[in-house]
Amino acid sequence: MKKSKAPSSRRAEIQQLHQCYASGKTTLPACALLRFLHKEQMELTANEETAESLIDRYEIEETARESRCMTFEGFLRYMESKDCCVFDQAHTSVYQDMDQPLTSYFISSSHNTYLMGDQLVGKSHLDAYVCALRKGCRCLEIDCWDGPDMEPVVYHGYTLTTKILFKDVITTVEQHAFEVSAYPVILSLENHCSQEQQEVMAQYLISILGDKLLKTPLDHPTTGDLPSPNKKKVVVAEALSDLVVYTTSVKFISFSHSKDNQNYYENTSMAEKKARKLVKASGPDFVQHNQKFLTRIYPAGSRTSSSNYNPQEFWNVGSQLVALNFQSLGLPMDLNDGRFRDNGGCGYVLKPAVLMSSQRSFDPGCSQHNVKPTHLLLKVISGSNLPVPRSGKALDPFVRVEIHGIASDSRRKNTHTVKNNSLSPHWDSHMNFNISVPELCLIRFCVRDQTGLLSSDFVGQYMLPFSSLKKGYRWVPLRSRDGCSLDPASLFVFVWYS
Known part of the structure; x- marks a missing residue:
């Protein structure tokens, strides 16, 4: 059964990515998918086997699966899966050393x-x-x-x-x-x-x-x-x-x-x-x-x-x-x-x-930390299925990205506002941040509804540690005021840092 062609804000961007790596063909061979994983998603440990297991997991068209290829539908299913979440899935289990005091x-x-x-x-x-x-x-x-x-x-x-x-x-x-x-x-x-x-x-x-x-x-x-x-x-x-x-x-x-x-x-x-x-x-x-x-x-x-x-x-x-x-x-x-x-x-x-560290004293109030700052690029591309207020009126949404860390790293930037679009708003907004102590930072994506010249209402948000941020094309699962999932509401972003 094919997925219905419901309008999805991510579809156009994802279609573009699929076409780009399929080089004009209708399906994406495993080797091209691997190239995408390495180049865009920075999944540097991925190999041919990784690509084939993704085809097995997300491709439902039998002929494509047998010829180790991915149709656009399979690629979309993969791009909307946990494997492409902005939060590193390895961090959903206990992975840190639990033997310290x-x-x-x-x-x-x-x-x-x-x-x-x-x-x-x-x-x-x-x-x-x-x-x-x-x-x-x-x-x-x-x-x-x-x-x-x-x-x-x-x-x-x-x-x-x-x-x-x-x-x-x-x-x-x-x-x-x-x-x-x-x-x-x-x-x-x-x-x-x-x-x-x-x-x-x-x-x-x-x-x-x-x-x-x-x-x-x-x-x-x-x-x-x-x-x-x-x-x-x-x-x-x-x-x-x-x-x-x-x-x-x-x-x-x-x-x-x-x-x-x-x-x-x-x-x-x-x-x-x-x-x-x-x-x-x-x-x-x-x-x-x-x-x-x-x-x-x-x-x-x-x-x-x-x-x-x-x-x-x-x-x-x-x-x-x-x-x-x-x-x-x-x-x-x-x-x-x-x-x-x-x-x-x-x-x-x-x-x-x-x-x-017992060797180096750390002062969170100081903005110079003798280290080269980390450069973070976030591209807020689009949103999908944003929750509509009780009034039923479509949103005028914008996205605020906040960095929370030591005082000199804490910043926030907004995209422009898209008028009257809750289903598939498109921003394509680039944001750059310089972060001196990324290991203390949390990143918050907050969707707001522009209600007046200087007023806006909360729509949904997602917060994660910088250390759990995945590079590449990722989706951000939105949560409500009380931390509950607003699925299928989400953002589609591109993340890069160096």
Whole structure:
């Protein structure tokens, strides 16, 4: 059965590519497909066998398949497949070294995990824990208070947020902790309970989590270091002294004080404002501190609506536990989703070498990094099947490409606006970026609807780490505000960097 000839924005561009490599013939022989893979897609390890396996996978016309050729329909099917996604498919599995100490990773972290809404009258709900864990979150916050009948409760203290039972939270964690990731979950307990109810909490942790709970230090060769994520257990932070093995919370005084007095198993928690001051005043010291110790950053108490800060500024100094309100949608959560899409979505991403070097000090506030910048060329060619607003009116779409990294690398550029076309807008827009620290960068493709001279509405977006960006002709799968797939909505782009 042939694919219907529905108008697709990518069709014309893809037809051109197919014709160019088929040299006037109607089908593309395996050797020409291989040339395309090498020259355009930069799939340098591809060989004759690779090309033939793609023909077997995507060509449905039997005669073409038998003669090891690809018709335009097969080529289109290949170009619209995962094999041509802008996100490197090798990074959809865990591929990084998981035997480094915990301090060497960015760890997906949630703040006030129990809340579904704001921090004053919002609902506390077990579903909030399930949602965070399903998004690959590996550090959960649990605020514990004395409850009636010796049952500790979880809620945002001194507010009107609703209360849930501590034992139900731990049961939920036990059920869902390792559903999408096999790597450790850190429970950050903010403990306001009396001695008696703390003992109840300890009993629940032991009886409900059983052997999933880390109760004694692990035997591991890197003595004087935190364990690696490969020690797959639930780790409790900040409370119930006998159960806290690796992540006791201590007050941060100064970087020099930490250097002389802090133990490797102690971590510091600080609000965004204090952390931001330290980033500005002594970035290189912060980077070095985070090579040895875990740092947790959390949103300011003044964010009563559960809004988020930009996590990128704290990843830039190597902070591991950059905690966000997972229930609040928008750019900060898009950045978090993009950062942790890498490494199989397991919630642990190895920090780049630039943040881990003991020889060279790294200052994210400095724009000169004594290295030749990476030149990135992005050609935003076209869009396809963009979601139409409820009004049913066709969009006036444009694409904004954003680079999020150290301050001097962070940029954004827009294509022009195409009038009245949601189905197959065509931009053919070239954008050039110079990036000095690409290994810290995230790239965001955001489609917006021009609603006025200076106003536009969000349509869809996709965020990925620069290190997961594939070269060549690629499609970008768009996602909604809450991170859900908007399939078949997508962009067609060309990517090159050197």
